[in-house]
Amino acid sequence: TKHFKVAVLPGDGIGPEVMAEALKVLDAVERRYDVRFERTPANVGGAAIDLEGKALPETTVAICQAADAILFGSVGGPKWESLPPNEQPERAALLPLRKTFDLFCNLRPAIIFPALTGASSLKQEIIEGGFDLLVVRELTGGIYFAEPKGIEGEGPARTGFDTMKYSEAEVERISHVAFAAARKRNKKLCSIDKANVLSTSVVWREVVERIGKEYPDVELSHMYVDNAAMQLVRWPKQFDVMLCGNMFGDIISDEAAMLTGSLGMLPSASLSEGTFGMYEPSGGSAPDIAGKGIANPIAQILSASMMLRYSFAMIDAADAIDAAVEKVLNDGYRTADIYQGHPGEKKVDTVTIGDAIVAAI
Amino acid sequence: TKHFKVAVLPGDGIGPEVMAEALKVLDAVERRYDVRFERTPANVGGAAIDLEGKALPETTVAICQAADAILFGSVGGPKWESLPPNEQPERAALLPLRKTFDLFCNLRPAIIFPALTGASSLKQEIIEGGFDLLVVRELTGGIYFAEPKGIEGEGPARTGFDTMKYSEAEVERISHVAFAAARKRNKKLCSIDKANVLSTSVVWREVVERIGKEYPDVELSHMYVDNAAMQLVRWPKQFDVMLCGNMFGDIISDEAAMLTGSLGMLPSASLSEGTFGMYEPSGGSAPDIAGKGIANPIAQILSASMMLRYSFAMIDAADAIDAAVEKVLNDGYRTADIYQGHPGEKKVDTVTIGDAIVAAI
Ligand SMILES: CC(C)[C@H](C(=O)O)[C@@H](O)C(=O)O
Numbered sequence: 213t214k215h216f217k218v219a220v221l222p223g224d225g226i227g228p229e230v231m232a233e234a235l236k237v238l239d240a241v242e243r244r245y246d247v248r249f250e251r252t253p254a255n256v257g258g259a260a261i262d263l264e265g266k267a268l269p270e271t272t273v274a275i276c277q278a279a280d281a282i283l284f285g286s287v288g289g290p291k292w293e294s295l296p297p298n299e300q301p302e303r304a305a306l307l308p309l310r311k312t313f314d315l316f317c318n319l320r321p322a323i324i325f326p327a328l329t330g331a332s333s334l335k336q337e338i339i340e341g342g343f344d345l346l347v348v349r350e351l352t353g354g355i356y357f358a359e360p361k362g363i364e365g366e367g368p369a370r371t372g373f374d375t376m377k378y379s380e381a382e383v384e385r386i387s388h389v390a391f392a393a394a395r396k397r398n399k400k401l402c403s404i405d406k407a408n409v410l411s412t413s414v415v416w417r418e419v420v421e422r423i424g425k426e427y428p429d430v431e432l433s434h435m436y437v438d439n440a441a442m443q444l445v446r447w448p449k450q451f452d453v454m455l456c457g458n459m460f461g462d463i464i465s466d467e468a469a470m471l472t473g474s475l476g477m478l479p480s481a482s483l484s485e486g487t488f489g490m491y492e493p494s495g496g497s498a499p500d501i502a503g504k505g506i507a508n509p510i511a512q513i514l515s516a517s518m519m520l521r522y523s524f525a526m527i528d529a530a531d532a533i534d535a536a537v538e539k540v541l542n543d544g545y546r547t548a549d550i551y552q553g554h555p556g557e558k559k560v561d562t563v564t565i566g567d568a569i570v571a572a573i
Numbered sequence: 574t575k576h577f578k579v580a581v582l583p584g585d586g587i588g589p590e591v592m593a594e595a596l597k598v599l600d601a602v603e604r605r606y607d608v609r610f611e612r613t614p615a616n617v618g619g620a621a622i623d624l625e626g627k628a629l630p631e632t633t634v635a636i637c638q639a640a641d642a643i644l645f646g647s648v649g650g651p652k653w654e655s656l657p658p659n660e661q662p663e664r665a666a667l668l669p670l671r672k673t674f675d676l677f678c679n680l681r682p683a684i685i686f687p688a689l690t691g692a693s694s695l696k697q698e699i700i701e702g703g704f705d706l707l708v709v710r711e712l713t714g715g716i717y718f719a720e721p722k723g724i725e726g727e728g729p730a731r732t733g734f735d736t737m738k739y740s741e742a743e744v745e746r747i748s749h750v751a752f753a754a755a756r757k758r759n760k761k762l763c764s765i766d767k768a769n770v771l772s773t774s775v776v777w778r779e780v781v782e783r784i785g786k787e788y789p790d791v792e793l794s795h796m797y798v799d800n801a802a803m804q805l806v807r808w809p810k811q812f813d814v815m816l817c818g819n820m821f822g823d824i825i826s827d828e829a830a831m832l833t834g835s836l837g838m839l840p841s842a843s844l845s846e847g848t849f850g851m852y853e854p855s856g857g858s859a860p861d862i863a864g865k866g867i868a869n870p871i872a873q874i875l876s877a878s879m880m881l882r883y884s885f886a887m888i889d890a891a892d893a894i895d896a897a898v899e900k901v902l903n904d905g906y907r908t909a910d911i912y913q914g915h916p917g918e919k920k921v922d923t924v925t926i927g928d929a930i931v932a933a934i
């Protein structure tokens with residue numbers, strides 16, 4: 213029997229509700245495969261601020277350190293919105309988690325499930341047949357972490373400043389992940405930068421170009437970030453894998469995710485160099501629908517699937533979860549966020565769609 | 574007779590063709606209003622590299638310095654794509670022009686013309702009745718200009734770095750422009766930042782908040798840039814004026830422009846503190862259709878209209894140009910980029926639509 217330790221951080225808003233469904237799915241995997249997931253819950257985000265005085269308590273970090281992977285829900289909500297921006301639950305939980313566990317590689321798939329093309333903001337003719345792109349975002353470098361940053365001076369000269377930085381080594385390691393991912397997909401990598409203005413991007417582009425020589429089967433292109441923001445809207449199918457630095461990836465991956473119209477469907481993985489990783493839905497804590505039992509648990513369930521795939525090398529089990537989600541969608545199950553009233557659709561609550569996915573595994 | 578000096582910089586690709594139509598429109602304005610536009614042409618971009626060895630020759634700068642405003646076409650094309658990114662025509666022409674003339678304020682309207690909703694990538698139900706938002710982008714500060722920037726170190730530690738900076742004074746002056754613009758529109762201003770991570774954004778948000786007190790009739794909100802990239806796709810009508818720093822404005826304004834589906838329709842203005850400004854289409858030089866006489870000149874013509882409005886205080890004449898463009902669209906005139914084959918549409922070339930606009934003034 214394989215044995216994995218999972219730190220379970222449900223967080224705020226819909227986090228606990230959708231996490232419950234993902235844990236049911238892990239139960240189902242235990243029944244079907246020879247594996248045990250030892251789960252240890254821990255507080256994070258607003259819930260942790262309320263209970264332990266900070267968004268990422270030491271006890272939570274220790275539980276994560278003892279685990280093989282982190283399954284993360286979502287954090288934040290109106291209750292904590294009056295805190296200064298840099299103390300808000302999302303930022304105060306996520307940034308230190310990423311740094312502590314060197315989660316340098318963020319994988320954010322943006323997929324339109326063929327059953328759900330109607331949910332996208334885009335016209336039918338643009339998304340006909342769906343699209344499937346993967347944003348690979350560097351997650352522990354760039355302007356979100358580099359020093360120096362701060363505020364100095366007085367009066368009108370008082371100036372806020374930040375530093376953007378990337379070393380060759382940092383770009384190399386994220387490039388390898390992106391090229392390897394492209395190799396397993398449609399063999400196209402588009403690297404996003406602003407090399408016509410930023411020195412950081414000049415190094416970024418040189419290194420991506422150099423690493424690309426080791427992956428001659430992958431077609432490499434470069435695109436300025438402003439153009440990428442346009443091209444995503446115009447014709448998202450032109451992209452397979454998009455490789456971005458931390459800040460550009462933040463913006464581009466959110467834009468791509470929203471284009472699918474199914475934010476509640478999209479998982480994400482934040483990986484370190486070994487097998488350790490953190491897995492969380494791309495969407496937020498959706499405080500407006502929290503506690504109503506109507507949230508879409510699929511992003512959380514697919515995050516658990518990514519955990520099996522990337523941290524536990526349980527490819528079959530991950531494929532089984534993904535297939536179960538697809539089957540349940542094809543069977544017409546829809547939570548409110550993806551219900552469109554088409555014939556054959558059944559509007560169901562969080563637990564019902566979770567049960568259906570469990571039954572399909 | 575009023576007298577204004579205009580530096581005319583057609584540039585590359587479709588630049589000269591669409592500029593010719595804008596100049597015809599200025600002729601029409603001269604015929605109808607008591608004004609003379611003294612126009613001096615100058616080389617810029619790839620054309621200037623070829624003829625004078627650099628994208629922004631001193632002679633061109635001198636001509637601009639002697640003028641009351643710059644009417645700019647577009648620059649760049651495949652011929653110069655093998656140049657290093659920072660020597661490419663667009664970057665090498667635009668950044669020094671902005672700095673030399675202190676063009677700190679970039680106004681980029683993103684409008685869906687009711688006659689053209691079909692051209693947008695967005696679903697009909699999202700853009701029903703069109704939308705009309707204005708991005709106000711700070712254009713001479715932030716990470717595109719601040720020092721230090723460069724590359725240092727060797728081997729894997731070789732690091733590219735840039736500095737992002739905003740002083741209170743810089744944020745104040747762009748905020749005033751944005752609030753004043755909102756006051757004349759729908760009285761809503763959304764300021765875009767990343768104040769949960771960037772110190773620059775902390776100062777940005779504080780100053781915008783403070784200046785906002787002087788405009789109590791304008792409803793102010795703040796949004797993180799990643800969320801803004803999503804919200805634009807989800808529901809662009811929620812925005813009236815979006816205020817952004819240089820880099821966020823670069824990305825957000827391009828995304829917003831592409832959402833309209835009518836890049837060839839959108840003008841822009843880059844203003845200094847006095848009445849001097851530079852006016853140019855939001856789209857690029859479209860080398861694929863250059864020389865064919867089929868480019869859409871409307872963005873260039875509306876840029877001329879913005880010049881009359883902002884640099885020459887000729888509001889009536891600007892309104893007349895805008896109304897003429899609207900009439901010609903309502904009459905069914907369409908260049909290829911906006912032709913959709915609907916009943917009543919006439920597919921016409923650059924000169925024909927230009928003539929129709931001139932006739933309507
Ligand atoms: C909360 C914030 C710091 C974070 C980021 O920008 O990295 C979030 O937006 C994300 O993308 O995970």
Ligand SMILES: CC(C)[C@H](C(=O)O)[C@@H](O)C(=O)O
Pocket residue numbers: 408409438663664667668823
């Ligand atoms: C060419 C480039 C430097 C420029 C910018 O990013 O400012 C362009 O993209 C623009 O938006 O006008």
